[in-house]
Amino acid sequence: MTTLNILSGGAAHGLVGKLAPAFKAETGLDIAGEFGAVGVMADKLRAGAPADIVILTAALVTRLADEGLILRGSITDIGRVETALAVRTGDPLVKVTDAASLRNALLASDAIFVPDTKASTAGIHVAKVLAQLGIDNDVADRLRVFPNGATAMRHLAESDARRPIGCTQSTEIINTEGVVLSGALPPECELATMYAAAVATRASLTPQAQRMITLLTSTDARELRSRAGFVA
Missing domain, CATH: 3.40.190.10 (Periplasmic binding protein-like II)
Structure with missing residues (x-):
């Protein structure tokens, strides 16, 4: 061995x-x-x-x-490990302080990169948050879902969207070149696993x-x- x-x-x-x-x-x-x-x-x-x-x-x-x-x-x-927001390196950071500002940030994004919404910890939570905010249908066509957070973040880094955003666990954001940790989710929507x-x-x-x-x-x-x- x-x-x-x-x-x-x-x-x-x-x-x-x-x-x-x-x-x-x-x-x-x-x-x-x-x-x-x-x-x-x-x-x-x-x-x-x-x-x-x-x-x-x-x-x-x-x-x-x-x-x-x-x-x-x-x-x-x-x-x-906290579930957090990510942006491409060089893009303005997205800061959210409450559920309303998170809702606005997600609605303002033209592509939202997330991990598997049925099998991954962060992806399952993202799906719940979108429903909680009442925007799951509004952003459904903007979701870019990948098998895991690392893959989602790599694709965020390579995205040519105008204002893309990512949401996955902070560890996967930190470990991916080309994206930066933009901040944790607000208290009403946070998840620390x-x-x-x-x-x-x-x-x-x-x-x-x-x-x-x-x-x-x-x-x-x-x-x-x-x-x-x-x-x-």
Whole structure:
């Protein structure tokens, strides 16, 4: 075995990438696997995809433990991730202070880039917010939906729309070149999701998976977590 297999929500992609060199230096292992919508990653685990470690929303990790797919004693919280707004690098930042200003900002945009509205944490929340604001029908033809937040942000960066905007988890915005974090959603519409790491029941490299969890959640990695978009 030369790789640690991971199934992870896109929110943790940047953080894992930053810690991968230290992990390899210590264990000799590279990290391989997939990062995407949490619902899709959970279904891959259920279908038998190889995984030593999973990083998903804490609620979903608990559900997978109930299903016998996760070692319950290995579950460790990493931190919360906010759903936020993004714009292309160089575009004016969009600042929203309440539901009304968020509604106006979305209506003023001619393209809205979001992750999967049925399987991703942020995408599901975006769909709820649009309905809450009463503009889901008004902006339906402006939505640009992609499999995960990272892909949505890459397409936002390349967009030739006049005033595009993105909405996904802050970690995916921070980790994408060509877009910048424009601000969190207002209190009435905010979402901060706890993410957790755990060892898969069918892991081939259980000790190494546990070591990666220790690196992800260590005091030494606190600054890395913060820069990646995780909050305590």
